[in-house]
Amino acid sequence: MRRLLISVPVLIGITAIAFAALSLAPGDPITSRIDPGLLARMDPAQIEAQRRELGLDQPVPIRYLRWLAGLSHGQLGYSVATRRSIGDELALRLPATLQLMGAALIIGLAVGLPFGILSGAKQYSRLDYGLTAFSMALISAPTFFVGLAGIYVFGVYLHLLPTADIATFGEPFSILDRLRHLLLPASILGFANAAPLMRYTRAGVLEVLRREYMTTARAKGLLPSVVLIRHALRNALLPIITVVGLLLPELVAGAVVTEQIFAWPGMGTLAVRAASDRDPASLMGVVLVVGVGVLLSNLLADIAYAVADPRIRYT
């Protein structure tokens, strides 16, 4: 409970910094959107009126306080670009991002954990070398490169998967179609996160394997697989939970890039557009949701610690 309360000032701090950074960026949210030819035809008074209407004529601190005040009433303001309320804008995109991130997390865990354990258990085997090389390559390659390569290979060259989008537009809703569209971006995001996870799992397992209780367990004549899963994994889990907790914000960051590349209509796409349009309310909405998400994931990690290790208790 105390930890929850601490999160509130942290969150306010995050939004304040984001707001300041956005306001300091050069550029004007009104004029940036309008075609120059049209802009030349507009009256300065008209532009000023638009600015007033959106509350952009006030100094930065006042605008921030106004935004906070609105937030306390559940009001997130209006987008400069679309004139829609930010609540609506976010509600439109959150499901898409959750879908992508959820799938990526599952793929990341499903690939990273077992292969990490395997890699640790069979240290210096061919499998270990292969997996190590693979994960290092994935860690080093930027997501946008892997993403574009994936689009080219699977979409354009092999015609196995759609190149982008969340669904085939204009066709009736179909789970299968959705899955086909989800597979490539989620895999790319998932693998990008599986790689570090694999490394940490491997290191955790290796460390535990050297402990005396492992020798004891093996001396008792237990099956190697039982030793590995029941004794080694449970104890290696703590650092892994930390890593997974830290992966979540990274997943969000990766999702921004992945969504851009795959035209995924989620929060990442909104964030990029809002930043380049200098659309303050939209960007603040994204920051808020992401901030809450990260704080929540830290909280979840803390709870998971307690579950994995009975010695840890929170008061």
Add this chain to the structure above:
Amino acid sequence: MGNMSDASWVAAAGRADGPRAEFTRRTVLRLAGLAGVVALASACQAAPAAPAPTAAAPAAAKPTTPPAAPTVAPAPTPATATAAPAPVPTQAPAAQAPAAAAGTTLRFVWLGDITPIWHPVKWETFSQSTIFVNIFNTLAKTDTDLHTVIPDLAERWEVSPDAKTYTYFLRKNVKWHDGQPFTGRDVVFTFSRDLLNPNQVKSRFEGIKGADDFKNGKTDKLAGIELVDDFTVRISFDGPDANFLVDQRDQRNVILPEHILKDVKPDQVLNSDFAVKSPIGTGPYKFVQYVTDQFAEFEAFPDYFKGKPKIDHMIMKRLAANVAEAQVESGEVDLVLRLNPIEYERLSKVASLNLFSVPSPGHTSLIFNLTQPRLQDKRVRQAIYYAIDRKGIIQALFNGRATPRNGAPPGLDGYSDLNPYDYDPDKAKALLKEANFDNSTPLRLAYDQTFPSFPQIWPIAQQQLKAVGIEITLIGEDSTAHINRSQKQLDTFDIDTGYGGSQALGPSESSIYFDCKRLERSEGYANCQVDDLFVKARGTGDPKARDDIYHQIAKILNDEVPRPALWSPNDLHAASKKLGGGFQIYPDPKEQFTKVETWTLAA
């Protein structure tokens, strides 16, 4: 070069198709298993995803290919339709027709931002034009030559000799998408309401007789618009307005339904259902929905007055350039407008595409900041213009696919006695010397580095200017920061650069960039004579006399080069070879869908 012979293309397509279909099917099935979807369901699902059952048929059928229409009247324009749509006799899609029960769907991409308001009161992005041209109509349009006025909602018109009175005779068989008949009352409503909308960018109807009284609420009837009978509208101006006829093509002047919008208060239009969700027009396609950041969907309007569109559905997608390229290459979209011209060589190798490299109405230009003393001397401006090897850059960067401009604004630069400013570094040096150019500090050149090709162009220009003794500092930033600088921070740069504009569409289009009383608009260039001439031309009914005035303007600006255009890069459009019928490329991409009802899409 990109033109393979028909036979080889067809053969290649046949080969490519076979395995592709198989792959898709296999994947679909594998995925189905993965998802644990029951076999029956998966079979149903698979049908639309992959034309699997007929996979063999099209592969075999394609070579014989289509008779359909005498395909694609070769682009009529100066369109250098490079991969000329060799009228491949496209096979009647009879065999596949039953499979595609839902009808044909054209998927296209317009690259660029969109403001999701479906009412001309907030028309600020070109993407909206593409939507408007599909759901609405204007009184008249211009043909592919950009100046011949052709009928749209008006069947014919009469212009009084003094260009003060315009009478439009409207078509009688036009219906709104909700089935109501269209009449002259809709035109009267549209024009008069336009004056009342507070959000409207400077109304085109301000010169209409009685406009001021109507705007100020002194009268509730606009004197200058008269409903002669149900299908005849007469519009009278205080002074002559020679451009009114051509201006009607503009998507801002689409005709709106009185019966739906009459109860919406002018200041509430932006929030109305019509503007946000459900616009009703007279156009070839009905608006179905817009899904934020994803797509807009259209459905053919069976009662369209020029005939029911042949393509049943359209999906306009919003994609980033890289995705659009991938999708047009993989066949997921059928048409992409305004691709990065640098992609021409690569895409020309894609067998399934017709590529169009078309002279564009937009242009790349230098805009001198005349608030900076050094650039107030026209010899310095001329020297800079002489020193940039425009033809060389066009050759190097665009492989020749761009049109060099001279110092007069596009749209006005066609007169033969204008100085072409051919590349001449010696002349540039001489002019600088004559002007006693102060080279103690570099000139600052600002550009939008997110614009394709700009990061390549300006460093080259920098080198060429250095060769004549002008040091340049480049300021590259993202669009928003750049726009802000050029509008509000005139003391932080000397030369601005830009791309776009529709000035080449007509001689009067440039007038908006010149205003001797508002220097921030013209970046410091004050020449009231030019402003007066533009006004005078607009008020001159006689075409010959009007052209003389434009010629005068052209000569002044060609000599003073306040904002000389460098070149117009060709627009690059890619279309699937399945797109045929009356499909042709328009020189103004905003008007691309003008005859969309005649297009066909082979299965």
